[in-house]
Amino acid sequence: MKSKYIIKYTATIWFAVTALLDALAPATEPHEVTFSTAFEGGSLGRIEKLNETTFRVHILGQQDQRGRNRAATWYCFRMDHVQGRELVITLTDFVGEYNDVPGSCPMNEKIRPAMSEDGRTWSHAQDMSWDNEKKEATVRLTPSQDSVWLATQAP
Numbered sequence: 001m002k003s004k005y006i007i008k009y010t011a012t013i014w015f016a017v018t019a020l021l022d023a024l025a026p027a028t029e030p031h032e033v034t035f036s037t038a039f040e041g042g043s044l045g046r047i048e049k050l051n052e053t054t055f056r057v058h059i060l061g062q063q064d065q066r067g068r069n070r071a072a073t074w075y076c077f078r079m080d081h082v083q084g085r086e087l088v089i090t091l092t093d094f095v096g097e098y099n100d101v102p103g104s105c106p107m108n109e110k111i112r113p114a115m116s117e118d119g120r121t122w123s124h125a126q127d128m129s130w131d132n133e134k135k136e137a138t139v140r141l142t143p144s145q146d147s148v149w150l151a152t153q154a155p
Helices: 002-024
Strands: 034-036 047-051 054-058 076-080 087-092 096-098 101-104 114-116 128-131 136-141 147-151
Touching: 087 147
Parallel strands: 054 087
Antiparallel strands: 034 076, 047 054, 076 147, 087 136, 096 101, 114 147, 128 136
16 A cells, blocks of 8 residues: 555656756747748848848849849748748849849839748738838738748749
């Protein structure tokens, strides 16, 4: 009979100590937001991290064989470790050149980036502002999944 009580109390103490240690353990740090273009159609230029959830994303663009007539008409990238985070992504470096004349911009306040949380179902970003002087689009979103894709249009 005595051993039955010893086992019961030992198990109770063990669970109490485990619960206490779990409560005292430091919270694990969330993963850092990462960017990827490692998929068909992925395209992205330089990324500036302004803080843990705010980024300036430069559009890569394409140019002719002479290195002229740059057109920043395509971007597509995935961000990971973003679930529940309030993200601010400023898309920049749209200004290019057409027929050797600098200044063309394929983006404006009416063109909203396409976005997806599963890589298959796409919609347009709802919260976007356009800075016409800087020619930059700022997108604000809080993904409900761990990954989110942003693109010029749905691939």
